[in-house]
Amino acid sequence: MGHRPIPLMPREKRPGLYKGAARGWVGMPAWADFATKEVEDWRLAQWMQWPEANVGLLHTAEFIAVDFDNDFAGCHAEIKELLAVIPGVVVRRQGKPSTYVQYFRADGDIKSSVYRVEDGNLLEVLALGRQSVAVGSVHPLGFTYVYVTPDTLDDTAISDLPLLDAATMAKIEDILRRHGWTEKATRGVGGGHAGDHASxxxxxxxxxxxxxxxxxxxxxxxxxxxxxxxxxxxxxxxxxxxxxxxxxxxxxxxxxxxxxxxxxxxxxxxxxxxxxxxxxxxxxxxxxxxxxxxxxxxxxxxxxxxxxxxxxxxxxxxxx
Known part of the structure; x- marks a missing residue:
């Protein structure tokens, strides 16, 4: 369905390379390059043979996600209500209980960002330069990532996902602001949406x-x-x-x-x-x-x- 996989180290969220039984797993350099270039068939076949690998999905300018972290400020319900009216197929996956990721399409204007208050992260936007752990992988705490919606990425094209645009992001930031978030607390990551306010x-x-x-x-x-x-x-x-x-x-x-x-x-x-x-x-x-x-x-x-x-x-x- 047009998604770009990347191998992750076993029970981790980190892109990795398997160097054989003697050396084991090491971090993958320049992994984000695969978000903008095609993975060769031979390389993909090699990745699929690596033992116990988790799998990540690379986010691009057109395929993004919103990661609902801990709801410290009690704002998630309002944001979810806002997102629910956007036309498109809703696809969500869960790893750790009480948190989940929802996938969206974008028009290239949305950048990766982390929104947080003093207690921790409220929300992350995962766009170009980021990846998210795919269903079937194992969380570091032992949970298996699963879909929590009838529709999945296996049967949903990127073009069928809801469109998350800059106007909607501005509304989300308004909600976050009412619940204690400030621009100063926003951290742009790999090209953050609010990068001018990176801490x-x-x-x-x-x-x-x-x-x-x-x-x-x-x-x-x-x-x-x-x-x-x-x-x-x-x-x-x-x-x-x-x-x-x-x-x-x-x-x-x-x-x-x-x-x-x-x-x-x-x-x-x-x-x-x-x-x-x-x-x-x-x-x-x-x-x-x-x-x-x-x-x-x-x-x-x-x-x-x-x-x-x-x-x-x-x-x-x-x-x-």
């Missing part, structure tokens, strides 16, 4: 802000572990290539400029005029969502908390 590395409060601050103070604990192309150390920190977004030169990733600069004050992609928080940068580089990025960073910079549960994270964040 600085030291921004944020609660647990999210604490992890961001720890990460900025200890770059060497996590930046080298990311799959950032052409990464090299500089006098102030690190620089590399944001391979998760298309380059303007048309060159392959290894020949693109190092426009991504990371130091103790700022994570900024000068090739895309975008500022990232450490959590955003991890999510973009690893091709995962912000919750997964948060936990990945916490394992490297702290604070060290019990295994992830939404309630525990909220309580821990309030205590910081």
């Amino acid at each position: 600085s590395g030291n921004g944020g409060s609660g647990l999210w802000g604490e992890v961001n601050r720890r990460a900025m103070a200890g770059l060497d604990a996590w930046v080298p572990a990311l799959d950032i192309a052409n990464l090299e150390r500089t006098r102030k920190g690190w620089q590399g290539t944001a391979q998760w977004r298309p380059g303007g030169s048309g060159n392959p990733v290894h020949k693109r400029k190092r426009n991504l600069f990371i130091d103790a004050n700022l994570c900024h992609d000068y090739g895309d005029a975008r500022t990232y928080s450490p959590i955003d940068l991890v999510a973009a580089s690893r091709g995962t969502d912000a919750d997964d990025a948060l936990m990945w960073l916490m394992q490297r910079v702290g604070p060290h908390l019990p295994p992830w549960q939404p309630k525990r994270l909220r309580e821990a964040g309030a205590a910081l």
Whole structure:
């Protein structure tokens, strides 16, 4: 039906490559390139043979999704009511209980964004430069991703999905604003819809802000572990290539400029005029969502908390 698959590491949300029994799985560099180029038949056949792989669906300028995260602000019902009147076939899938993704078509104007309040993420828009885990894959917490609607992506063309346009996104932002969201809290990821308001590395409060601050103070604990192309150390920190977004030169990733600069004050992609928080940068580089990025960073910079549960994270964040 025109969807673009990508292999993910077993029980993870991260695009990966299987290097055989001896080496196992490693992160896939430049995975976002497959959103704008065709996957060769031989490569797709190879991916299908890899053991225990999860599967992701690459989002494009025309195929996007809205990820309903934790409803901290009590706004999801109003947003769902707004989306329900858009003509088209409704397709939703669920992984972790109480959260789900709904798929849409777009006209190229919608960019990836994360909308959050102090307690955590409310909503994510997954567009070009992002991927979402496909049905049949296994969530890191053990849940299997399933469809929760009669219609599925297997029998629905992208052209039959509801159209999510800029006007509707503006209405969604109005709803979010009434429930406590502000533009300052929005993080553009891989070309965010509200990219002009992307948070600085030291921004944020609660647990999210604490992890961001720890990460900025200890770059060497996590930046080298990311799959950032052409990464090299500089006098102030690190620089590399944001391979998760298309380059303007048309060159392959290894020949693109190092426009991504990371130091103790700022994570900024000068090739895309975008500022990232450490959590955003991890999510973009690893091709995962912000919750997964948060936990990945916490394992490297702290604070060290019990295994992830939404309630525990909220309580821990309030205590910081």
